[in-house]
Amino acid sequence: MLKIEKLVKRYNGGDPVLKDLDLEIGGQEVVSIIGSSGAGKSTLLRCINRLVEPTSGTITLNGTDLTKLKKSELRLARRRIGMVFQSFNLVDRLTVMENVQSGRLGYISTWAALTRRYPKADIRHAYELMERVGIAHYANKRADELSGGERQRVGVVRALMQQPEILLADEPTASLDPKTSEQIMALLRDLANELELPVVINIHNVTEAKQYTDRIVGMRYGRIIFDDTPDALDADAMDEIYAGVPAEDRQAQGAAA
Numbered sequence: 001m002l003k004i005e006k007l008v009k010r011y012n013g014g015d016p017v018l019k020d021l022d023l024e025i026g027g028q029e030v031v032s033i034i035g036s037s038g039a040g041k042s043t044l045l046r047c048i049n050r051l052v053e054p055t056s057g058t059i060t061l062n063g064t065d066l067t068k069l070k071k072s073e074l075r076l077a078r079r080r081i082g083m084v085f086q087s088f089n090l091v092d093r094l095t096v097m098e099n100v101q102s103g104r105l106g107y108i109s110t111w112a113a114l115t116r117r118y119p120k121a122d123i124r125h126a127y128e129l130m131e132r133v134g135i136a137h138y139a140n141k142r143a144d145e146l147s148g149g150e151r152q153r154v155g156v157v158r159a160l161m162q163q164p165e166i167l168l169a170d171e172p173t174a175s176l177d178p179k180t181s182e183q184i185m186a187l188l189r190d191l192a193n194e195l196e197l198p199v200v201i202n203i204h205n206v207t208e209a210k211q212y213t214d215r216i217v218g219m220r221y222g223r224i225i226f227d228d229t230p231d232a233l234d235a236d237a238m239d240e241i242y243a244g245v246p247a248e249d250r251q252a253q254g255a256a257a
């Protein structure tokens with residue numbers, strides 16, 4: 001269970017970009033966060049793993065208040081939070097297996113990692129996950145030899161290797177073509193169910209959010225103004241979330257649905 005209470009974020013003492021935000025995410029829910037550019041979606045996601053430091057408020061993951069952790073404790077806590085990125089964030093010159101094993105960095109010794117002496121159990125687990133997402137045959141290929149969709153599958157497996165308690169995905173499909181994008185969304189949804197893992201996806205494409213996620217959180221100016229099932233996201237709710245965004249831009253974001 002992730003519980004966010006009264007979260008505030010100001011960058012450099014400026015106006016708050018997250019304003020007393022409350023949010024609870026539990027179980028194997030797949031939650032999408034939508035909202036126009038600048039609404040605070042990325043800031044919210046990055047506060048959860050403290051890539052961005054919250055100004056005030058609490059973020060509790062299964063009983064641990066992440067906002068109170070010191071640096072050394074934070075390193076351990078970050079293992080519990082998997083992250084998938086828009087630009088995949090792979091090391092191009094490393095193989096798929098090496099990239100995937102970097103998800104274990106918080107668990108194994110630096111020496112083992114540097115010499116690529118991965119524990120047998122980690123190799124077995126990596127193969128299982130790579131099989132599951134369809135990239136096992138690429139284990140020894142360099143990451144930069146893969147397509148975007150394949151690279152994102154590597155990113156997903158790397159995050160799952162951490163055995164996280166929650167998976168955060170920051171616009172995971174924004175760099176992909178529409179068909180591949182749908183495949184990755186379906187994969188995230190299915191993995192959430194199979195692994196009983198909550199997944200939070202920051203996404204611009206509202207059509208995909210509606211199709212592949214259980215719950216939609218709509219943000220505007222640093223506040224949550226919609227939190228409901230995809231069916232409840234009607235034209236009025238869309239107008240409220242995207243007020244002022246020209247219709248053609250909503251269309252471009254898939255937000256016309």
Ligand SMILES: Nc1ncnc2c1ncn2[C@@H]1O[C@H](COP(=O)(O)OP(=O)(O)OP(=O)(O)O)[C@@H](O)[C@H]1O
Pocket residue numbers: 011012017035036037038039040041042043044
């Ligand atoms: N490092 C930063 N320093 C100062 N201001 C920032 C920083 N990062 C984000 N902001 C500001 O915080 C606000 C929220 O930005 P954020 O990136 O969280 O929005 P978003 O909803 O994810 O937007 P997008 O969909 O365009 O990624 C914006 O006004 C942005 O300019």
